[in-house]
Amino acid sequence: MKTIIEPFRIKTVEPLRHTTPEQRRLLLEEAGYNLFLIPAADILIDLLTDSGTSAMSTEQWAAMMRGDESYAGSDSFFRFREAVRNLTGFRHVIPTHQGRAAERILFSVLCRPGHLVPNNTHFDTTRANIEFTGARAVDLPIPEAADTQARIPFKGNMDVEALQRLIRETGPARIPLVMLTVTNNSGGGLPVSMRNIEDVHAVCRGHGIPLYLDACRFAENAYFIQQYEPGFAANSPKQIAQKMFSLADGCTFSAKKDAFANIGGFLCTNDDRLAEQETNLLILTEGFPTYGGLAGRDLEAIAVGLEEVLDPDYLRYRMASVTYLGRHIADNGVPIVEPPGGHAVYIDAGRMLPHIPRSQFPAQALAVELYRHAGIRSVEIGSLMFGDEARHELLRLAIPRRVYTQSHIDYVVEAILEVHERRDSLRGFQIVSQPKFLRHFTCRLRPL
Numbered sequence: 305m306k307t308i309i310e311p312f313r314i315k316t317v318e319p320l321r322h323t324t325p326e327q328r329r330l331l332l333e334e335a336g337y338n339l340f341l342i343p344a345a346d347i348l349i350d351l352l353t354d355s356g357t358s359a360m361s362t363e364q365w366a367a368m369m370r371g372d373e374s375y376a377g378s379d380s381f382f383r384f385r386e387a388v389r390n391l392t393g394f395r396h397v398i399p400t401h402q403g404r405a406a407e408r409i410l411f412s413v414l415c416r417p418g419h420l421v422p423n424n425t426h427f428d429t430t431r432a433n434i435e436f437t438g439a440r441a442v443d444l445p446i447p448e449a450a451d452t453q454a455r456i457p458f459k460g461n462m463d464v465e466a467l468q469r470l471i472r473e474t475g476p477a478r479i480p481l482v483m484l485t486v487t488n489n490s491g492g493g494l495p496v497s498m499r500n501i502e503d504v505h506a507v508c509r510g511h512g513i514p515l516y517l518d519a520c521r522f523a524e525n526a527y528f529i530q531q532y533e534p535g536f537a538a539n540s541p542k543q544i545a546q547k548m549f550s551l552a553d554g555c556t557f558s559a560k561k562d563a564f565a566n567i568g569g570f571l572c573t574n575d576d577r578l579a580e581q582e583t584n585l586l587i588l589t590e591g592f593p594t595y596g597g598l599a600g601r602d603l604e605a606i607a608v609g610l611e612e613v614l615d616p617d618y619l620r621y622r623m624a625s626v627t628y629l630g631r632h633i634a635d636n637g638v639p640i641v642e643p644p645g646g647h648a649v650y651i652d653a654g655r656m657l658p659h660i661p662r663s664q665f666p667a668q669a670l671a672v673e674l675y676r677h678a679g680i681r682s683v684e685i686g687s688l689m690f691g692d693e694a695r696h697e698l699l700r701l702a703i704p705r706r707v708y709t710q711s712h713i714d715y716v717v718e719a720i721l722e723v724h725e726r727r728d729s730l731r732g733f734q735i736v737s738q739p740k741f742l743r744h745f746t747c748r749l750r751p752l
């Protein structure tokens with residue numbers, strides 16, 4: 305059979321509420337054309353993020369009932385730690401309430417003013433947590449990543465030569481760790497090859513610098529390796545993921561992605577002294593080391609999710625569904641970041657709407673129109689989010705895991721193609737009020 309189906313059936317449903325174009329016009333006006341400020345009940349298909357939005361399985365819900373809420377030494381922690389150790393091989397497993405808490409703890413211990421932290425591409429919380437310590441976050445994507453249209457399979461890779469140059473120029477003492485984000489979210493959700501992880505590992509080893517994975521989407525990355533990297537077709541996604549982790553000295557993890565959990569994260573290391581310092585910080589702000597800011601039931605959901613996400617049938621369907629969306633719009637003329645990523649499709653709004661200058665936020669104009677036209681929420685990743693630092697004007701359509709069916713995706717394709725047809729009529733936006741930090745969350749805009 306050629307048709308790839310959702311490898312699950314649906315037991316609990318959540319109704320979607322339709323709104324009329326006129327209602328959406330008013331909602332947009334009230335929200336200052338900022339989709340973060342629109343109530344979720346007024347969204348038909350929510351592609352704002354794949355983070356914390358997964359549907360949990362019957363096994364996860366059943367495990368949650370087993371949640372042991374003891375303050376110290378809960379059974380749930382031991383099951384969680386076993387699942388993480390089994391996957392990653394790391395000795396110390398520190399639970400946190402989400403990925404950014406793991407980042408804050410790691411960087412507070414390792415980074416100082418004057419330090420540099422290289423990454424293929426830093427996610428925004430990773431960058432912010434590094435820079436909060438006075439260190440500098442440096443992105444080292446491969447040069448091909450600058451071209452949204454280049455179709456190469458491992459476009460999320462780090463530029464290994466650039467890493468070597470940076471180490472030569474600054475000296476290893478100023479680089480407390482190197483990170484690799486798998487998959488590379490800010491770089492289009494594109495994967496990192498095993499070869500690239502091995503090369504970065506070898507450079508780090510040569511200079512005594514620890515290598516960390518920002519492993520939120522490790523399973524999607526492992527699947528890409530199995531499919532597209534020579535030599536891995538016979539390995540299971542789990543074996544590939546285990547090999548990826550074996551090349552690192554530690555990891556940060558947001559369980560809101562590839563663990564199908566609605567909340568949670570962890571930090572891992574094999575370094576006993578580091579683990580002790582991290583645990584001391586954990587107790588200050590997250591909680592006792594056997595729950596770290598999570599309920600016992602959350603630990604249970606993560607433990608089960610980490611197993612489920614590596615199911616080859618699930619990963620095949622996941623990639624097929626994201627690729628289906630990407631190919632159907634791209635093959636009909638919509639410029640996307642090529643090739644489609646593991647968790648999202650990114651439309652290159654700068655190319656699609658060349659008549660709207662960067663200063664008037666073309667990707668926001670597209671996001672607003674997609675909502676007004678069809679009730680679909682997406683997110684601008686461009687000058688509104690990053691200001692002058694933005695490299696491209698992108699609109700991200702992130703696909704929540706196990707939530708939407710084929711017909712939902714068909715509806716999204718249809719809506720995008722209809723908006724694309726009359727793209728010349730879209731107009732830009734101007735900011736009318738904004739907070740000091742992270743303006744895209746709460747700023748208000750007006751159409752020009």
Ligand SMILES: Cc1ncc(COP(=O)(O)O)c(C=O)c1O
Binds near residue numbers: 404427559
């Ligand atoms: C690559 C990457 N790293 C870190 C994070 C932060 O995780 P959290 O949202 O759980 O704090 C995210 C979240 O989207 C991410 O995509």
